[in-house]
Amino acid sequence: MTRHLIGALLATAALSGPALAQTEVQWWHAMGGELGAKLEQIAASFNETQADYKIVPVYKGSYPETLTAAIAAFRAKEQPAIVQVFEVGTGTMMAAKGAVYPVYKLMADQGKSFDTSEYLGPVVGYYSDPEGNVLSLPFNSSTPIMYYNKDVFAKAGLDPEIAPKTWAEVEAFSQKIVDSGAAKCGFTSGWISWVQLENLSAIHDAAYGTRENGFAGLDTEFTFNGDVQVKHWDNLKKWADAGLFQYGGPVGGNDAPPKFYTQECAIYMNSSASRAGVINNAKDFQVGFAPLPYYDDMIAEPKNSIIGGATLWVLNGRKDAEYKGVAAFFDYLSSAEVQADWHQATGYLPITNATYDLGMTQGYYAANPGSDVAIQQITRGTPSVNSKGLRFGNLTQVRDVIDSEFEALLGGQKTAKAALDSAVTRGNAILRDFEAANK
Amino acid sequence: MQTKRTIFPNKGLPWLLIGPQLIVTAIFFLWPSAQAIWTSFRREDPFGLNTTFVGLANYTRLFDSGEWVAAAGRTAVFAVSVTALSMISALVLALAANRVLRGSRFYTTLLVWPYAVAPVVAGVLWWFLFNPTIGLLPYMLSGFGISWNHRVNGGQAMTLIVIAAAWKHVSYNFLFFLAALQSVPKSLIEAAAIDGAGPFQRMRDIVLPLISPTTFFLLIVNINYAMFDTFAIIDATTSGGPAGATNILVYKVYADGFLGLNLGSSSAQSVVLMLIVVALTFVQFRYVERKVQY
Numbered sequence: 170m171t172r173h174l175i176g177a178l179l180a181t182a183a184l185s186g187p188a189l190a191q192t193e194v195q196w197w198h199a200m201g202g203e204l205g206a207k208l209e210q211i212a213a214s215f216n217e218t219q220a221d222y223k224i225v226p227v228y229k230g231s232y233p234e235t236l237t238a239a240i241a242a243f244r245a246k247e248q249p250a251i252v253q254v255f256e257v258g259t260g261t262m263m264a265a266k267g268a269v270y271p272v273y274k275l276m277a278d279q280g281k282s283f284d285t286s287e288y289l290g291p292v293v294g295y296y297s298d299p300e301g302n303v304l305s306l307p308f309n310s311s312t313p314i315m316y317y318n319k320d321v322f323a324k325a326g327l328d329p330e331i332a333p334k335t336w337a338e339v340e341a342f343s344q345k346i347v348d349s350g351a352a353k354c355g356f357t358s359g360w361i362s363w364v365q366l367e368n369l370s371a372i373h374d375a376a377y378g379t380r381e382n383g384f385a386g387l388d389t390e391f392t393f394n395g396d397v398q399v400k401h402w403d404n405l406k407k408w409a410d411a412g413l414f415q416y417g418g419p420v421g422g423n424d425a426p427p428k429f430y431t432q433e434c435a436i437y438m439n440s441s442a443s444r445a446g447v448i449n450n451a452k453d454f455q456v457g458f459a460p461l462p463y464y465d466d467m468i469a470e471p472k473n474s475i476i477g478g479a480t481l482w483v484l485n486g487r488k489d490a491e492y493k494g495v496a497a498f499f500d501y502l503s504s505a506e507v508q509a510d511w512h513q514a515t516g517y518l519p520i521t522n523a524t525y526d527l528g529m530t531q532g533y534y535a536a537n538p539g540s541d542v543a544i545q546q547i548t549r550g551t552p553s554v555n556s557k558g559l560r561f562g563n564l565t566q567v568r569d570v571i572d573s574e575f576e577a578l579l580g581g582q583k584t585a586k587a588a589l590d591s592a593v594t595r596g597n598a599i600l601r602d603f604e605a606a607n608k
Numbered sequence: 609m610q611t612k613r614t615i616f617p618n619k620g621l622p623w624l625l626i627g628p629q630l631i632v633t634a635i636f637f638l639w640p641s642a643q644a645i646w647t648s649f650r651r652e653d654p655f656g657l658n659t660t661f662v663g664l665a666n667y668t669r670l671f672d673s674g675e676w677v678a679a680a681g682r683t684a685v686f687a688v689s690v691t692a693l694s695m696i697s698a699l700v701l702a703l704a705a706n707r708v709l710r711g712s713r714f715y716t717t718l719l720v721w722p723y724a725v726a727p728v729v730a731g732v733l734w735w736f737l738f739n740p741t742i743g744l745l746p747y748m749l750s751g752f753g754i755s756w757n758h759r760v761n762g763g764q765a766m767t768l769i770v771i772a773a774a775w776k777h778v779s780y781n782f783l784f785f786l787a788a789l790q791s792v793p794k795s796l797i798e799a800a801a802i803d804g805a806g807p808f809q810r811m812r813d814i815v816l817p818l819i820s821p822t823t824f825f826l827l828i829v830n831i832n833y834a835m836f837d838t839f840a841i842i843d844a845t846t847s848g849g850p851a852g853a854t855n856i857l858v859y860k861v862y863a864d865g866f867l868g869l870n871l872g873s874s875s876a877q878s879v880v881l882m883l884i885v886v887a888l889t890f891v892q893f894r895y896v897e898r899k900v901q902y
Contacts, residue, residue: 237866244656261654261869268655418759419849424741433741566868576850579760602870605660606653 195249222494279496332459441543444516458539562603698781723779731844762853
């Protein structure tokens with residue numbers, strides 16, 4: 170027995186010998202489920218194309234968990250070379266100048282081309298510094314859209330091919346669905362802070378904060394307690410009480426997807442990247458895709474929505490050989506083929522023009538109705554100062570504040586106005602902290 | 609009580625003997641505590657790249673903000689509820705198991721089981737049971753016309769973590785109570801019965817006073833458990849929500865420090881917590897212990 174064991178150990182050592190010559194590059198990410206499986210597959214296929222580097226993807230939990238894990242690791246000098254950081258962590262990462270190896274610099278140092286003009290404007294603008302340099306590699310960008318259950322629509326006597334366009338229609342349709350007994354609830358939503366506040370503001374051209382939503386400087390203050398936001402939160406509370414809307418929980422709203430999958434709620438608003446999960450889980454019903462609703466009495470032409478998702482940041486303090494591997498991997502990731510594969514499998518946006526063109530020539534959008542809703546929504550109209558994105562430090566904490574104020578609203582402790590006012594006050598205190606810490 | 613005193617032949621040996629304990633205390637208590645105190649006077653960015661000395665600012669902000677005071681109030685409610693619930697149910701179970709003649713070991717094993725469950729796993733179990741969307745209990749409660757949604761209803765969320773935390777600690781209390789009950793001399797109880805004391809009177813005048821050292825010990829352990837050891841359960845069930853309704857002090861230290869990355873404030877909170885523990889232990893031993901008959 171012991172001899173066998175030793176034999177096995179020796180064999181393993183012999184086999185793993187050549188692998189040690191490869192440079193391993195740690196990639197911490199936050200993609201679970203269908204998305205995680207696809208991501209692992211991309212890393213594996215990169216590893217197969219060459220023998221010098223091995224990308225090792227490590228799942229670190231949710232986006233906030235991944236970010237905090239990376240920061241803790243950096244403090245302990247155990248940081249990975251690549252970390253996937255969601256869009257709200259952008260302000261925090263940009264301010265951490267000593268910790269980050271900017272991607273434009275990395276690619277230049279390693280002699281790889283990195284043409285940012287190829288990327289979609291709303292995507293690349295979100296991740297550029299004031300001089301126009303792109304600091305992190307856009308990888309998975311999404312924007313929230315609306316999913317709806319066509320079967321339930323038909324059962325309720327609605328036309329399954331017509332999605333609600335405005336919030337008034339969402340209310341009317343939901344009422345009809347609940348009254349007819351076709352489903353228990355009208356709609357639910359993931360990411361309350363991102364979908365029902367940040368994107369709501371952008372779509373209605375309402376400022377989320379001063380100083381161009383934070384792009385122009387750290388001395389910014391939140392202003393998301395304006396008319397459209399108060400009106401919308403008032404409505405959400407009213408609809409929750411009437412049973413038309415069900416809350417899916419804080420942060421990403423983990424309870425929202427099952428409510429839609431089990432046909433408890435007929436409409437579901439979440440990231441375009443929920444598409445893979447929706448298609449996988451909606452076995453017993455037909456799904457429709459549509460842009461997010463808007464208030465037609467507040468804005469005639471809704472603005473573009475803003476992005477979410479994440480980019481890949483490179484952290485300082487690793488060996489040079491690893492950065493060579495990172496550059497080679499980023500080069501591979503930016504190719505139209507890899508991007509198109511990722512975009513089509515997951516529902517993330519096609520972030521480069523070449524990716525979108527490739528999808529067109531492949532006939533992907535014609536064959537998959539609704540798969541271009543997200544890209545249409547994010548590129549519609551001319552972006553205004555209020556719809557080009559957000560840039561606030563410590564936005565993760567601010568989102569927690571928003572969640573807790575939203576819960577106070579639903580629990581009946583506060584009115585919509587009071588909840589949003591308090592979120593603004595608490596959020597501004599967090600912004601001042603960030604400003605003071607990054608002077 | 610007699611004090612035993614050992615005379616060592618030289619001075620090196622006693623140091624050698626307590627050395628390991630001193631080293632462990634220094635590494636795992638003194639050093640981190642000193643660091644916490646030091647960090648609590650500073651403001652740092654998340655990556656630790658630049659820090660400024662801010663004096664007592666982290667502390668004054670803590671007491672000025674209603675949030676921390678509210679969390680302290682919640683912690684008191686939580687600790688008292690968990691201690692009461694887990695100790696009373698453990699005592700009832702121990703009394704029952706003490707009366708069982710046949711198969712008492714079997715019951716004991718079953719009752720001790722929950723203690724072996726890792727806190728996070730226990731939290732996830734309760735999370736599943738009470739999940740407003742997919743949970744079993746909300747579904748059953750809706751049959752009685754009760755709408756359970758601890759995602760929105762703070763009172764329900766608090767109830768949930770009290771039940772989960774108490775359940776986890778019943779086993780521990782049960783073991784101690786059972787041992788204490790078994791050491792109550794049968795002769796005393798029989799004598800009281802002959803003198804005409806009913807079951808309630810025997811319980812009040814004989815059993816409870818005799819197990820009071822155990823009760824006192826458990827009281828301290830349970831309050832400490834509820835205040836400092838329930839982090840994993842809260843993290844797995846409610847994560848401090850909704851609207852901070854289950855955000856007790858120890859969870860707030862974690863949320864502000866590790867999620868919020870505000871290390872200065874988080875350290876200030878841990879220092880305050882440390883002072884609370886010291887004060888609590890002092891009060892308990894100084895005043896409560898006097899009333900206990902050993």
